[in-house]
Structure formats: C-alpha cells, structure tokens
Amino acid sequence: MTAYIAMLRGVNVGGNSLKMSWLREACADLGLQDIQTYVQSGNIVFSSRLSASKLEQTLKATIDKQTRLPVTVVVRRAAEMAEIITGNPFLKQKGIDVAKLHVTFLVEAASKLAASKLDVLAGTRDEYRLAQREIYLHCPVNYGESKISNNAIEKALSVGATTRNWKTVTTLHEMAIAS
Template structure:
C-alpha cells in the first residue's frame, strides 16, 4: 500500500468550507486507509492500493461534489513525490523563516513558454523556481500575504490549476506520508 497526499485548492482559506472530519470520512469511504488531515486547509494523508494519482484526485473531487455539493480541485502527490519536493527546495538553505518559503503544487506541468514568460510583478522581491509540477517560492522581504505573486497569479500566468502550501506544511505532510 502506498502513501498519498491530497491537496485541496482553496478550502477553508477564502474558498469552499469543508470540515476536516467530513473530508476524512469521504476519503475513507472511497476505500483508503489510515486517513489523516493536517490543519484545516484541505490536506489529507492516506494509504491506498490505487496507484494512479489522477484517479485518486478524481475520486476525491467526485465525492466532495456528490456529498458536499462543492466543486473543489484536488491535486494528489505520492509520499515519494512529496519527499522529493521537501528535499529539493533550492531556497531552504537561504531562509530560516519557514513562512517565507512556499511551494505551489501544479495540476500539470505547465507549457515551457508559460514558464519562460513567468515574471514577478514589478517592485516585488520574490524568487521562484519551476520544477516539473511544483513552483518553489521564496519571499525574503516579507510574507506571501502581501504579495501579488500569489496562487491565483501563478494559475493565470501558467495556465494550470495550483494550490500553495507553506514550507512548514510541506515538511509536515512529507513526514506524515513517508513510505
């Protein structure tokens, strides 16, 4: 059985409201084991014999739609993928404050032309690295909350669905999903 992490976009942070108890119940109801949520923002760690991340994401999206009446994008990463993300942050050695480091998880690999064209809005000091389906973000002068280089901005510029987590959450989820 593999360990997986489902990341719901926009849940309980200005978007759809989903109780974590309901989310655990829905994911367990799909036949997955050892279902745990992390924080209140739509992070679910679980075990499953299903080996197709897209099928897992579609199943969770459908269950949320059917049972809660909400349309919520779900991105799924394996425990191994999340461990690689947690171990591959190019900014981790430059920053002691984990609130200034984030990872935007992308539903698909963006077009190369979109990645090449991606720039930080004028006047902002943000470093970013796009690696496959992740964007590592570093906000050395302050927090993500004051920036225009946000999840919505990334989605618009890259043309893909994204959901962003802070570095503390990424590390905690990677630890919980470790094989």
C-alpha cells in the same frame, strides 16, 4: 499500499466550508486507509492502491458531488514529497528563513514558455523556481502581499494549483512516512 498526500485548494477560505470529519469519512468510503487530516485547510494523508491521477479524479468528483464545492485536488506520493523537499533550491541559500518558503503544487506540468509569465509577477522582491509540477517560492516580505499568489499562478499558467507553506509541506511528509 502507497502513502499519499492530497491537498485541496480553497478549503475553509472564502466561504468554502468543509469539515475535516466529513472529509475523513468520505475518504474512508472511497476505500482509502490510514486517513489523517492536517489543519482545517484540506490536507489529507492516506494509503491507497490507486494511482495519484485516479485519486485526484475520484476525490474531486466525490467532493464536487456531495458538497458542490469547486475544489482543485492535487495528490502526491510520499516519495515524491520527499523529492520535493530535498529539491528546494532555496534551502541551499545561506541564511534563508524557511518561514518565507512556500510550494505551489500544479495539477500538471507547466511549459517553460507559460512559466516565463511568472517573471512579471515575481518582480524584484519575490523569487520562484519552476520544477516539474511544483513552483518553489521565496517571499521574503510576506506571501500574503506577494503578487505571485496561487490565483495569479493559475491564471498565468492556465493550470490548477494549490500552495502550501514550508512547515505544512514538511509536516505532511512526516505524517505520510509515519503512517
């Protein structure tokens, strides 16, 4: 069994209401094990023998069919999340406030050419670094006021994505390796 983390985009915001108890039950019905949810925004930790891409498809189809909520589902193995955490380039900067760090998880890798569109969004205030299927963000003022929002990233890159703050990223990883 492999430990996984699934992150759903847009859950329990903007009228997209989804009970975590229902989500846990739906995951159990799919044969997933060791299921836990974190906060009310669509974060699920579980174990499965399926691949990440199969899990993304299956979870999305189940949620779409049973709730009619158009959600993006991003799944990462716990081992991948560990690499994402250790690979955050902003952690190497002195005096960085981790409360100002976020990670945008992409459904698929973005091309460097498409990613160059993010320069305009980041402007002079916010910083980003593109990895494989993640974008590390440093928003020193406030992510809520940043122009490099999840919606803007999806539009610029033409790829589904979901963003989590650094505390959520590290907590989800800790939950996954503990299960």
